[in-house]
Each structure stands twice: as C-alpha cells, then as structure tokens.
Amino acid sequence: MAAPADPTASAGRTTGASTPRQRTRLVLAEVTRQRRDPDRTRTELAEQTRVGEALVRGLVRAQLALALRLSLVVAIGLGGLPLLFAVAPAVGAAKIFGINLPWLLLGVAAFPFLVGVGWIFVRLAERNEQDFTALVRRPER
Amino acid sequence: MPNPYTVPAIVAVTLISVAIGFYGLKLARTTSDFLVASRMVSPTWNAAAIGGEYLSAASFLGIAGLILKYGVDVLWYPVGFAAGYLALLLFVAAPLRRSGAFTLPDFCEVRLGSRRLRKLATVFVIFIGWFYLVPQMQGAGLTLTTVTGGPYQLGALLVGAVVTANVALGGMRAITFVQAFQYWLKLTALAVPAIFLVLQWQADGRPPVTPPEGLTFPRATTIVVEQPATLALGDGSVVEVQPGTELSFAAGAPVPQVSTVPANLGPDWLLPGGAEHGERGLFAAYSLILATFLGTMGLPHVLVRFYTNPDGAAARRTTLVVLALVGLFYLLPTLYGVLGRVYTPQLLMTGQSDAVVVLLPGAALGGGVTGQLLAALVAAGAFAAFLSTSSGLLTSVAGVISTDVLGRGSVRDFRLATVVAGLVPMVLALNVSGLDVSQVVGLAFAVAASSFCPLLVLGIWWRGLTDVGAAAGILVGGGAAIAAVLVTVIGPALSGWPAALLTQPAAWTVPLAFAVMVAVSLATRRRMPSDVGATMLRLHAPESLRL
Numbered sequence: 218m219a220a221p222a223d224p225t226a227s228a229g230r231t232t233g234a235s236t237p238r239q240r241t242r243l244v245l246a247e248v249t250r251q252r253r254d255p256d257r258t259r260t261e262l263a264e265q266t267r268v269g270e271a272l273v274r275g276l277v278r279a280q281l282a283l284a285l286r287l288s289l290v291v292a293i294g295l296g297g298l299p300l301l302f303a304v305a306p307a308v309g310a311a312k313i314f315g316i317n318l319p320w321l322l323l324g325v326a327a328f329p330f331l332v333g334v335g336w337i338f339v340r341l342a343e344r345n346e347q348d349f350t351a352l353v354r355r356p357e358r
Numbered sequence: 359m360p361n362p363y364t365v366p367a368i369v370a371v372t373l374i375s376v377a378i379g380f381y382g383l384k385l386a387r388t389t390s391d392f393l394v395a396s397r398m399v400s401p402t403w404n405a406a407a408i409g410g411e412y413l414s415a416a417s418f419l420g421i422a423g424l425i426l427k428y429g430v431d432v433l434w435y436p437v438g439f440a441a442g443y444l445a446l447l448l449f450v451a452a453p454l455r456r457s458g459a460f461t462l463p464d465f466c467e468v469r470l471g472s473r474r475l476r477k478l479a480t481v482f483v484i485f486i487g488w489f490y491l492v493p494q495m496q497g498a499g500l501t502l503t504t505v506t507g508g509p510y511q512l513g514a515l516l517v518g519a520v521v522t523a524n525v526a527l528g529g530m531r532a533i534t535f536v537q538a539f540q541y542w543l544k545l546t547a548l549a550v551p552a553i554f555l556v557l558q559w560q561a562d563g564r565p566p567v568t569p570p571e572g573l574t575f576p577r578a579t580t581i582v583v584e585q586p587a588t589l590a591l592g593d594g595s596v597v598e599v600q601p602g603t604e605l606s607f608a609a610g611a612p613v614p615q616v617s618t619v620p621a622n623l624g625p626d627w628l629l630p631g632g633a634e635h636g637e638r639g640l641f642a643a644y645s646l647i648l649a650t651f652l653g654t655m656g657l658p659h660v661l662v663r664f665y666t667n668p669d670g671a672a673a674r675r676t677t678l679v680v681l682a683l684v685g686l687f688y689l690l691p692t693l694y695g696v697l698g699r700v701y702t703p704q705l706l707m708t709g710q711s712d713a714v715v716v717l718l719p720g721a722a723l724g725g726g727v728t729g730q731l732l733a734a735l736v737a738a739g740a741f742a743a744f745l746s747t748s749s750g751l752l753t754s755v756a757g758v759i760s761t762d763v764l765g766r767g768s769v770r771d772f773r774l775a776t777v778v779a780g781l782v783p784m785v786l787a788l789n790v791s792g793l794d795v796s797q798v799v800g801l802a803f804a805v806a807a808s809s810f811c812p813l814l815v816l817g818i819w820w821r822g823l824t825d826v827g828a829a830a831g832i833l834v835g836g837g838a839a840i841a842a843v844l845v846t847v848i849g850p851a852l853s854g855w856p857a858a859l860l861t862q863p864a865a866w867t868v869p870l871a872f873a874v875m876v877a878v879s880l881a882t883r884r885r886m887p888s889d890v891g892a893t894m895l896r897l898h899a900p901e902s903l904r905l
Contacts, residue, residue, distance in 0.1 A: 273895045281819050284448040299643040302630035309630040319630045323433035324692040328685030331444050335678045346900040
C-alpha cells in the first residue's frame with residue numbers, strides 16, 4: 218500500500234479521495250455488513266447522491282400529484298358552478314326546501330366540502346410521508 | 359335612542375384583550391418568545407388563534423353588507439376566504455413550516471439565497487399589510503359611528519392605538535392567547551343573535567326576503583340625504599333630492615332605488631348573475647374566486663402563524679382545523695345579509711350596508727333589553743374582529759420592518775417598528791372613507807395572489823425557480839395588480855370591460871405572474887441555486903427522519 222499523499226497512487230484510485238485516511242483492516246464480512254448499514258440511505262439523502270435525489274424527487278412528485286388531483290376536484294366541484302349557473306339558468310333558479318339552490322350550495326354545502334377535501338389530503342399526504350420514511354429506514358433494499 | 363350596553367361591551371372587549379396581552383407579557387422574556395411564542399403553542403390554541411386573526415372586519419361586517427346589496431353572487435367571498443386555507447393546506451403548509459421561514463422575505467432567502475429578492479418581498483409585505491390594515495380601522499370607525507353616534511375618526515384612532523400598544527408591549531405570545539379568545543368571541547357574537555333573529559323572523563310570520571311587489575320598510579323610517587341623488591320610486595316616478603332633505607317613509611312603503619348607491623333591489627337578487635349579466639359577470643366571478651383561493655397564502659399575517667407549529671405534519675393538521683373553524687363561522691354572515699333585506703332595507707338607500715350586522719339585532723328585535731344586549735354583543739364581536747386582525751397584521755409588518763429595514767430584530771427594534779407600522783395606516787384610514795370594506799380587502803387578496811402565491815408555489819414545488827425569475831414575476835404580476843388597485847381606489851370611474859378588468863384583476867394578473875416567473879427562470883437557468891436539492895429535501899422530507 219502506498220502512502221495516501223503519493224500522487225501516482227491516488228491517481229490510480231477511482232474514488233479520488235485525497236485526504237489521508239487511517240489504515241483499516243478490511244475483511245470481506247465487514248464490508249458486507251457496512252453495506253447493510255440502516256443509515257446509509259439517510260446519508261445518501263443528506264449528501265445529495267443520485268439515489269438520494271431520486272428519492273426526494275419521488276416524494277415531491279407524489280405530494281404534488283396529490284395536491285393537484287385534489288385541487289382539480291375543487292376546481293370542478295366549486296369552480297364549475299358559475300359556468301353552470303350561466304349556461305343553465307334553470308339550475309340557478311331551482312329551489313330545495315323553499316331555498317334557491319345556489320344559496321344552499323355556496324352558503325352552506327361549500328364549507329363541509331372544503332373541509333372534507335382537506336381531511337382527505339391530510340390523510341393521504343401523511344401516508345406518502347410514511348411510505349417515504351419506511352423506504353429510507355428499511356435496512357435492506 | 360342610544361343603546362346603554364354597547365359602549366361597556368366594546369370597552370370590556372378592549373380591556374380583556376389588553377389584559378390577556380399583559381398576562382402574556384409576563385411570560386414573554388426573550389426575542390424568540392416575542393416573535394414566535396417559542397413554538398410552545400398547542401395546535402388547538404394555534405388553530406383558534408389563526409381563525410381569530412383571519413376573520414377580519416371584512417368577514418364580520420363586510421360579507422353580510424355585500425350580500426344585502428348584491429345577493430348570491432358575493433357568496434364567493436366567504437367561500438373563497440375559506441377555500442384559501444385549502445389551497446394553503448394543499449400547496450404550502452407543511453413545506454413552509456419545514457423551511458423554517460418566519461416571514462415571506464425569510465422564505466426568499468432560504469429558498470433562493472438572494473438578498474435583493476428579500477428586499478423586494480419586504481416591500482410587498484409592507485404594502486399588502488398596510489392595504490389590509492386600512493379597511494380594518496375604517497370598519498372600526500364605521501362601527502363606532504353607527505352604534506354610539508361618536509365621530510368616525512375616534513373609532514379608527516382608538517383601534518389603532520390599542521392594537522399598536524398591545525403588539526408593541528406583548529409581542530406574539532400575548533397575541534396568540536388574545537386571538538384564540540377572539541375567535542370564540544366572534545363566533546358567539548354572530549351565532550347567539552342569529553338564533554334570536556331566526557326565531558323572531560318565524561314569529562313575524564316569515565316575511566319574504568324578495569317580496570314580489572318589491573322591498574318595503576318594516577316600520578316608519580326617516581333618512582337624511584347626504585349627497586344629491588335621484589330616487590326611483592316604486593310607481594315608476596323619479597324624484598331628485600338635495601343634501602339635508604329629510605325623507606320619511608311609512609311602514610309598508612316601498613324602498614326606492616337611490617342612484618348613487620349600487621344595490622340590487624329587484625327579485626333577481628336571489629339569482630346568480632343578478633349583479634352583472636353576461637361575460638363580464640362571469641369574468642368577475644372567476645377573478646374573485648382566483649384572488650381569494652390563491653391570495654390567502656400570500657397574506658403576511660397568515661404565514662407567520664405556521665412557524666409556531668412544532669413540525670410540518672402539525673402545520674397541516676392545524677390548517678385543517680382552521681379550515682373547519684373558518685367554515686363554521688362563514689355560515690353566519692349570510693343569514694345577516696338575507697334578514698337585512700327584511701329588517702334594515704334603509705341601508706340599501708344610505709349605502710352603509712357594512713353596518714347591517716351591527717344594526718340588525720336592534721332593528722329586528724326592537725328596543726327591549728334582549729335586543730339591546732344582543733346588539734351590544736355584536737358590536738363587541740365587531741371590535742374583536744378589528745383588534746385581532748389588526749394585531750396579526752401589525753405583528754407581521756412590524757416583524758418584517760424590524761428585521762429587514764431596521765436591522766437586528768431585537769425587542770427594542772420590534773417595538774419601534776410597531777409604532778411606525780401602526781401610524782401609517784392610522785393616518786391613511788383617517789383620510790379615506792366610503793370604500794366598501796370587503797372590496798378593499800378583496801383587492802389586497804388580488805395583490806397577494808399575483809405576487810406571493812406564485813413565489814411560494816413555484817418555490818416549493820419547482821427546482822427550476824431562480825431569484826431573477828421570482829423577482830420578475832413579483833414585479834410584473836404584483837405590480838400590475840397594485841396598479842389596478844390604485845386606479846380602482848383613487849383613479850377615475852370606469853365602466854364596461856376596463857372596469858371589470860381593473861376592479862377584479864386577479865384573473866389576468868395571477869396567470870401573468872406565473873408565466874413571467876417560469877419564463878424568466880428558464881431563461882436564467884444558470885442562476886439556479888446550487889443547494890436546491892438540499893433545500894427540497896428540507897422542505898419535503900418528514901422531520902421524523904432527523905436528517
């Protein structure tokens with residue numbers, strides 16, 4: 218083994234580490250154990266390796282897709298109403314229990330609808346995060 | 359006859375707010391206590407505090423007033439004000455908390471690492487904060503004039519002074535307790551009288567909201583004309599009136615349409631599209647929806663609250679509770695607006711429809727003790743609305759000024775900044791009156807939606823955002839919205855499409871801001887921060903990993 222400072226020796230290495238390292242005895246069994254280190258994925262995340270970045274991209278994409286899907290539900294469910302009332306005035310003039318339908322939809326029904334969508338989002342977003350945590354924490358991959 | 363309970367009720371609310379503020383002051387020792395309540399606030403308290411802070415004069419008074427005037431079309435205001443929290447929950451809540459940013463300028467620095475962008479964001483935070491504070495103080499002045507007959511200026515000054523002193527001395531820990539108390543007070547102040555109002559309406563034989571022969575006065579009413587106008591009477595004749603004229607109407611007389619007051623007296627008040635027909639009405643509806651849905655996340659006093667959550671998941675749960683609390687509250691103003699058609703139609707002549715919530719209990723229930731007590735309760739709730747929203751806004755504007763303009767962000771700087779931040783809107787509120795409270799607030803939402811919403815959404819979800827792109831988007835989109843707002847508020851009166859485009863600008867300024875931000879970011883791709891991967895990890899990875 219050459220000294221780490223030797224330029225010819227470090228040029229031959231693929232890792233390109235240039236700092237002097239403490240000499241360690243490597244045994245095959247220990248190498249395999251190191252690979253199973255549960256913290257390895259976390260380190261990959263923290264050190265922005267390709268694997269780590271792919272994991273984060275996956276999480277961001279999953280959360281964004283969830284948020285966009287649910288906002289589409291609101292956009293159609295609530296955002297479609299002005300158009301509906303404009304296209305079909307009969308709907309706007311319809312009455313339920315003596316109250317005009319638009320008043321019931323906008324004045325009352327809209328709020329439980331929004332809370333319901335929010336509740337679904339909180340549950341699914343937390344599930345996405347649990348999946349991500351499980352993926353990172355899992356000792357063997 | 360003045361109501362003997364109103365002034366004591368208003369004084370009591372103010373004193374209790376100040377007292378809780380001082381109780382909190384004993385606990386507030388460090389700068390961290392002062393600004394973020396040391397993150398010790400429990401989610402329930404925090405959610406009630408956010409709700410209490412959010413429900414402003416626009417929600418408490420303005421929505422009912424707009425409904426009284428324009429009918430079902432303006433129900434988009436409460437729906438949008440609530441839905442804004444859903445947008446906040448879906449796109450912003452957890453990542454923003456995880457970013458560790460306390461204010462929007464902080465977020466700019468965390469995500470894009472640019473001091474100049476931070477300065478730009480500071481300017482917008484201060485503008486939106488002041489623009490939102492003015493209608494609060496206006497509403498306070500209006501309420502005090504309505505219920506006590508006192509001068510408009512006194513109410514505006516009173517609320518301004520109390521809020522400034524409370525924020526300067528107590529900081530945010532105090533404010534959290536005050537706000538939470540005020541949410542429940544506001545809910546009670548609308549809910550309890552609402553029960554009595556509905557019972558009274560039943561007892562009166564359910565008078566119709568839109569009688570086929572037009573609105574009528576429920577009792578003999580006298581109105582003093584304040585500006586020259588023409589009245590269109592029910593029988594088709596037109597009368598010109600001059601200032602100072604006293605108009606008397608017998609009980610059961612039809613309500614005339616006043617030329618200077620835009621209000622819908624006809625039966626199509628019940629129907630969508632009644633206020634403005636055709637494409638322009640549809641454009642205005644969608645513009646309002648866009649502004650309120652996306653503007654909430656850009657309001658400075660809303661974002662500050664997220665930092666007091668312990669982690670991202672708690673921020674999400676808190677937001678959901680807020681959405682439920684706010685939605686519960688918004689069921690009530692509609693009732694006041696509708697019953698106002700029956701019991702206080704004179705407001706459709708004077709144009710002071712923002713006063714309907716305060717006047718309705720007295721008008722419907724008569725001058726007995728019950729009516730007077732309920733009227734006092736509503737007035738107290740209205741004051742709670744001004745106090746809490748102004749406190750929240752002032753805390754965040756002062757926080758930004760003390761850290762970004764004055765420098766170090768010490769407790770002394772914060773106090774100085776509070777006084778400065780409180781004085782400006784007080785002076786403005788004294789000089790501007792006669793604007794519809796809810797519409798001014800709606801314009802503030804449009805500015806927030808066209809500047810900070812794209813910044814937050816793209817900053818959180820898109821790696822490609824650059825500091826130059828963000829600045830360009832804020833300047834173009836937010837600048838266009840501010841220009842539209844200024845023309846609407848102080849410019850000449852417009853009609854037709856120009857008026858529609860400027861009074862509800864969000865439908866074109868929000869897409870413009872997004873487009874400019876994305877296009878300029880793509881053109882300056884080299885300026886993408888090198889640590890964007892680490893930032894994304896921090897924004898989106900759950901805290902339980904402890905990375």
